[in-house]
Amino acid sequence: QVQLVESGGGLVKPGGSLRLSCAASGFTFNDYYMSWIRQAPGKGLEWVSYISGSGSTIFYADSVKGRFTISRDNAKNSLHLQMNSLRGGDTALYYCARGGGARGAFDIWGQGTMVTVSS
Amino acid sequence: DIQMTQSPSSLSASVGDRVTITCRASQSISNYLNWYQQKPGKAPRLLIYVASSLQSGVPSRFSGSGSGTEFILTISSLQPEDFATYYCQQSYSTPRTFGQGTKLEIK
Numbered sequence: 001q002v003q004l005v006e007s008g009g010g011l012v013k014p015g016g017s018l019r020l021s022c023a024a025s026g027f028t029f030n031d032y033y034m035s036w037i038r039q040a041p042g043k044g045l046e047w048v049s050y051i052s053g054s055g056s057t058i059f060y061a062d063s064v065k066g067r068f069t070i071s072r073d074n075a076k077n078s079l080h081l082q083m084n085s086l087r088g089g090d091t092a093l094y095y096c097a098r099g100g101g102a103r104g105a106f107d108i109w110g111q112g113t114m115v116t117v118s119s
Numbered sequence: 120d121i122q123m124t125q126s127p128s129s130l131s132a133s134v135g136d137r138v139t140i141t142c143r144a145s146q147s148i149s150n151y152l153n154w155y156q157q158k159p160g161k162a163p164r165l166l167i168y169v170a171s172s173l174q175s176g177v178p179s180r181f182s183g184s185g186s187g188t189e190f191i192l193t194i195s196s197l198q199p200e201d202f203a204t205y206y207c208q209q210s211y212s213t214p215r216t217f218g219q220g221t222k223l224e225i226k
Contacts, residue, residue, distance in 0.1 A: 035215075044206065044217055044218075044219050044220045045155075045157075045163065045206055045208070045217040045220075046217070047208075047214055047215040047216065047217070050215075059213045059214070061214050062214070095162055095163075100210070100215060103151050103210045103211065104168075104210060105153040105165050105168040105169075105174075105208070105210060106153070106155075106163070106165060106208070107165045107168070107174065108165075109162035109163055109164070110162065111162055112162060
């Protein structure tokens with residue numbers, strides 16, 4: 001079945017780095033835009049970034065631009081988010097989701113991976 | 120950036136009630152409006168896309184309407200499993216933005 005599984009979250013100190021991954025299965029991965037969306041504890045949803053199927057189109061939220069890098073490996077059906085210069089405000093559950101580009105909805109979501117930025 | 124505002128922020132209702140949630144965009148987004156349901160400890164689930172299209176597998180008691188700047192999610196007859204938080208989201212422009220959420224609670 002269609003599935004997204006995130007990994008790579010954890011506890012990191014302010015200024016540190018972390019790389020999140022999302023393993024996709026059950027669909028033709030390179031046909032779809034993929035996105036990262038985060039949710040701070042007890043808060044709402046915040047879109048972070050999306051990437052087109054080929055990787056040629058990428059957008060970021062202003063809050064992460066210059067610090068986060070989205071990428072994908074279509075041969076391995078995987079999506080990544082490299083997070084550098086992490087801040088306390090980046091503490092959140094990070095979801096991988098299918099879609100989001102070309103005016104599309106986020107139609108499949110992973111279960112999320114928690115990132116905590118704290119000294 | 121396009122701001123999305125939902126009302127109400129919270130709502131108490133009973134099983135069998137008809138419920139409506141409103142989402143307003145700060146500028147016209149045509150019909151590029153999506154609705155999600157999120158239960159505690161779970162990932163969001165897509166319910167409605169492009170304002171009124173029902174996602175596969177979603178019960179027909181959910182419906183969406185609207186265009187431009189005002190949109191409505193309607194649940195025709197609340198079921199126990201519908202008590203959750205609902206979010207609207209615009210896919211008209213980048214950055215993609217969500218409403219603040221509407222928490223639907225049992226009366």
